[in-house]
Amino acid sequence: MELLWEGIRKAFDLLRTLDPEVLGITLFTLKVTLLATLASLVLGLGAGLALALTQFPGRRVVISLVNTGMGLPPVVVGLFVTMFLWRNGPLGGFELLYTPSAIILAQTVIATPIITGISVAALQQLPPDLRLQILSLGATRPQMLWLLVREARLPLLAAVMAGFGGVISEVGASLMVGGNIKGSTRVLTTATVMETGKGNFDVAIALSLILLALTFAVNAVLTHIQQRERPR
């Protein structure tokens, strides 16, 4: 118990003094996670619109695969991305392994199915005739898609929150494709794993608290938008 309190006390010291290394890891984590979420949003929303609004043979199979992908284990993603980026892998020529780009790539692979799956569900909940109603009000096709997204904005924000939550908390893929290199690819989760392994509980607790605070802050902002938008 004393270990815990001591750890928490030291953690607050690190935070109070704005330890440069902790601060660096935090900002890097935020940057990588937000970029990966943004990329997943673009890909996931596009795929979600396509799956929700078009009919093609095998559509149900694709939706099932996407839904399975929502629970994709990060270590599996890490393994495959590592193999793709490996020196003689298909994308080896880009020399991305153990760079921030590799982490963004792996996290995008993790979050895209999550955002796609929730987007499909959100868009399918809209009344089927709404599309026709929008077109009959004089909308072009892109305007129609935009208005549908706007109508589904509340559940779509939930998709963004789930995607963000999925990538900021994962450790396996970031560790495997990033390598936890100090000052280059070290994120909050990989650093926490490492510090815990070394017995530096104070640092690990500090990192964990930051991770929780970040997750809370981002979700609080999105929840605020979502609830403010909800008509009373």
Next chain:
Amino acid sequence: MTALLRAEDLLVRRGDATVLDVPGLELEEGGVLALIGPNGSGKSTLLKTLASLMAPARGTLLFRGEALRPEAYRRLVTMVFQAPLLFDATVRANLESGLKLHGVPAAERGTRVAAAARRLGVESLLDRSARNLSGGEAQRTALARAFVLRPEILFLDEPFSALDPPTREALLDDLAGVLRETRTATVIATHDQMEALRLADRIAVLREGRIVQYGPATEVINRPADAFVAEFVGMEAVLSGRVEGAGQGEFRVAAGGGFVVAAGEAVPGEEVRIGIRPENVTLSTQAEARSSARNSFSGTVTRIVPRGPFFKVELDCGFFLAAYVTPVSLEELGLAEGSRVVARFKATAVHLLRR
């Protein structure tokens, strides 16, 4: 004269099944066409095809004689569905939505929205969220959102079927008024013949994707082409005419060289449509039989059709009239096609269908 909208050779398939097969249909400037038929008869499909919201397997749509691109055509027309399908925003934003898509400047949007809202009675709701509207308010908002666009053609897909009767009556009255004022060409799908009679000049009856009868509203109602149409629409005799005199809770409509006296309020000079149910018409062979009925017309029997436990006797009194008669009465009166009879009905049996 070129029709406002002309559909030629429309064919819609779903899988291998033909769901709509319409060789030709026309809508005139200012005309109101009702598509009536049971559920699954293809009304909605025809409506969506005419509104260019659904691509037919075959066929053409000509707007004032021109085949337009669907996007261009859809900017000239609009549609109101059975569900209001409002955007999750205020009533005002909903009314503005189409105008924004049409690129109407903000200042003009304001005045047009205010006018449409006033006309459909949603003025006081403009700043409310569309989520908190009653069914009737929501459908009024949907209609206002359509009328504010000043469409060349308005398509209505059973817009009242989800509403309770009093709400629906009030909204029907308002819609009839707006259509009369704006002379907006309209196609309305409905399974309610009263709705069709209140609004439409012409009726097309659909069955299994085909038009089984098409013509002026009174003709379709009075002279159903077959048993199917009769079952669907042939409930009563309907006639159109001008109000010649009114007062003391009654009005008179010129018909067949005489007048039909009806209970109710109307303004002299008004063109109206009135309905007389066959069960309210009694027949006799003597002209001077005593009766309290205000209306008495002599006529010729044109057709006798069995209708359940009764016979429906159709008459030509200078206008169309029908009466239900029991088999016993039919025999006693000795009725046959060509017989001369006197038909009587009370002023209260006449109802005003449309102003």
